[in-house]
Amino acid sequence: MPDLYEVVMGRKSVRTYDGRNLTPEDLQSIKDYAAGITNPWDIKVDWVFMDAEEYGLSSPVLAGEKMYVTGLVDKVPYADVAFGYAFEQLVLYAWSLGIGTVWIGGTMKRDHFERSAGLTAGRRMPCVSPLGYPAAKKSVKEVMMRKGVKADVRKPLSEIFFDGDMSTPLEESGSIAKVMELVRWAPSAVNKQPWRIIRKDGRYHFYEKHDKGYISDAVGDMQKIDIGIALYHFVRGLEEEGMAPAVSTEDPAIDVPKDMEYIATVSI
Numbered sequence: 107m108p109d110l111y112e113v114v115m116g117r118k119s120v121r122t123y124d125g126r127n128l129t130p131e132d133l134q135s136i137k138d139y140a141a142g143i144t145n146p147w148d149i150k151v152d153w154v155f156m157d158a159e160e161y162g163l164s165s166p167v168l169a170g171e172k173m174y175v176t177g178l179v180d181k182v183p184y185a186d187v188a189f190g191y192a193f194e195q196l197v198l199y200a201w202s203l204g205i206g207t208v209w210i211g212g213t214m215k216r217d218h219f220e221r222s223a224g225l226t227a228g229r230r231m232p233c234v235s236p237l238g239y240p241a242a243k244k245s246v247k248e249v250m251m252r253k254g255v256k257a258d259v260r261k262p263l264s265e266i267f268f269d270g271d272m273s274t275p276l277e278e279s280g281s282i283a284k285v286m287e288l289v290r291w292a293p294s295a296v297n298k299q300p301w302r303i304i305r306k307d308g309r310y311h312f313y314e315k316h317d318k319g320y321i322s323d324a325v326g327d328m329q330k331i332d333i334g335i336a337l338y339h340f341v342r343g344l345e346e347e348g349m350a351p352a353v354s355t356e357d358p359a360i361d362v363p364k365d366m367e368y369i370a371t372v373s374i
């Protein structure tokens with residue numbers, strides 16, 4: 107893979123594709139990579155690659171896409187977090203090959219995608235993404251969408267990372283500060299960036315700051331997918347900096363506002 111920081115900071119959602127199919131080599135490379143993807147909860151993700159034309163798949167926000175990928179998971183606790191953690195690996199790997207993606211959790215005919223992907227009872231297809239080569243020019247719709255969610259902007263670190271409790275922003279320098287930027291630039295549904303991280307006793311506790319309207323039986327909790335994405339960026343970044351992070355789930359019982367939910371802890 108090229109430099110992790112280049113991939114994470116350079117990645118953007120792609121909603122306008124150039125109409126070409128993936129080369130057989132690129133498709134195989136993505137399939138091989140997907141087969142090796144893991145997550146901290148060992149929740150199995152079954153990857154499904156679908157030809158857009160064959161299944162009649164489209165999304166009102168996309169143009170020129172030829173293929174979609176999704177993952178199917180059992181409806182179990184942490185399935186949404188694990189899905190985010192896993193799918194983001196595919197997203198970043200695709201980008202490293204020059205292949206565009208965009209997480210799609212809402213703007214699609216979900217029933218049709220779920221049937222096409224072979225979803226069965228007791229399982230979920232939380233999100234899909236197109237896989238393709240970005241077009242030279244974005245569609246007008248894409249430009250408007252990016253403006254609408256301020257897709258090129260993120261919250262400052264002082265609103266994301268905290269020291270001990272929620273009252274003190276975390277001041278870090280060196281490699282941890284670099285890795286915090288990787289979390290900051292993670293993609294999230296409607297660019298809400300619902301992750302909050304409190305460092306306490308040298309451990310990093312990840313919380314979800316809930317907004318209304320992101321929980322459904324079909325998806326689980328879309329914002330937990332976001333937390334999975336941020337968690338992966340953090341863990342992968344720490345590894346890149348030569349550390350050996352471990353993910354666990356024991357609530358440290360820190361006093362947090364009512365709309366925040368504990369999700370996971372990273373120990374270094």
Ligand SMILES: Cc1cc2nc3c(=O)[nH]c(=O)nc-3n(C[C@H](O)[C@H](O)[C@H](O)COP(=O)(O)O)c2cc1C
Binds near residue numbers: 117120294
């Ligand atoms: C879980 C999740 C679901 C998303 N669902 C949609 C969607 O349904 N339609 C869409 O156009 N973009 C969707 N997005 C893309 C976000 O809008 C996008 O990642 C965010 O605005 C930041 O832009 P960037 O990815 O270019 O950095 C989703 C992103 C995530 C993480």
